[in-house]
């Protein structure tokens with residue numbers, strides 16, 4: 001059973017600057033206009049969401065993410081196709097949308113709640129909890145929201161949204177406005193909501209948060225779905241397109257088997273990633289990871305580096321090691337020797353041959369997930385990484 005089902009969905013905007021065309025389009029529907037006068041923000045979109053899924057929607061600016069969420073929240077219509085939503089929906093879209101700027105924080109909570117079907121008694125019972133969660137002090141709660149900072153608006157928006165207790169929650173990048181502490185609080189709340197089976201669609205440019213938090217990812221580009229599926233795979237492909245747009249494989253094109261993600265202009269330059277001895281290490285045991293690369297003379301040796309990253313199952317870099325030593329043309333063997341500081345779990349290894357000084361880093365070759373290590377730590381070891389710490393008790 002799907003809670004959201006989108007089929008062949010199209011949404012266009014009118015390109016023409018002519019006011020006549022705009023009025024005509026809004027009266028009779030933009031599809032009545034010549035297709036050359038239209039710009040498709042969403043083009044033949046198809047996907048389904050099951051109850052309890054947490055779907056990250058990613059893509060570059062202008063790819064159609066907000067348009068999609070606006071259609072799902074009912075704020076915007078669409079040209080054709082179908083958009084079935086089987087459940088109640090609340091959303092945190094653009095900053096301040098849904099608030100009347102002249103109303104106080106308290107009045108806006110009542111407005112938002114009653115418009116969404118909450119009784120006045122229910123809101124009165126919970127208003128202190130909502131303001132408390134939003135961290136809006138009683139004196140500010142009685143001021144018009146036009147006097148609020150963007151952080152206060154996002155806090156009030158988030159608190160009002162979760163209090164609606166809907167089946168589906170749509171969040172569009174808005175959390176990025178809040179400070180880090182409040183974002184952490186929101187993600188904690190999201191985790192609770194996930195556990196009780198809420199369905200969440202989360203639009204973000206922050207790929208790390210999508211990897212940590214979502215169970216699936218959809219990548220939109222120019223109004224089309226480029227990939228839809230496993231978070232690590234979809235986000236890796238998206239990152240690849242951002243860091244190496246249009247790069248063509250070069251050289252021997254020898255791809256390492258089992259890699260989750262593999263790209264770059266010089267595929268085949270990284271010959272091998274190996275972990276001598278075994279793939280299981282105790283905490284604090286020494287690990288050696290060997291990367292064999294072949295550097296062809298069309299690569300500049302200036303600022304050339306080889307790096308490895310130890311990643312968690314979501315693809316987040318936990319520890320990165322990068323060469324400082326000069327490399328030379330031809331075959332190079334780089335041994336990364338380090339003490340295992342990772343607590344119990346399985347970790348994947350990524351390796352890159354890169355231009356260290358470019359920002360963002362550009363990769364001649366990047367391989368993610370071609371090797372894996374397992375760490376074994378004593379029970380009662382907490383956190384992801386065990387870092388040295390001297391503790392003094394007085």
Ligand SMILES: Nc1ncnc2c1ncn2[C@@H]1O[C@H](COP(=O)(O)OP(=O)(O)OP(=O)(O)O)[C@@H](O)[C@H]1O
Pocket residue numbers: 013014041059060061062063064065066067068
């Ligand atoms: N009301 C509108 N009128 C005309 N064009 C619009 C309108 N709303 C969105 N668009 C266009 O539709 C495209 C998709 O916009 P949308 O805001 O959905 O992208 P986005 O992926 O959310 O971008 P961002 O990451 O920058 O928020 C953009 O090219 C945008 O300019």
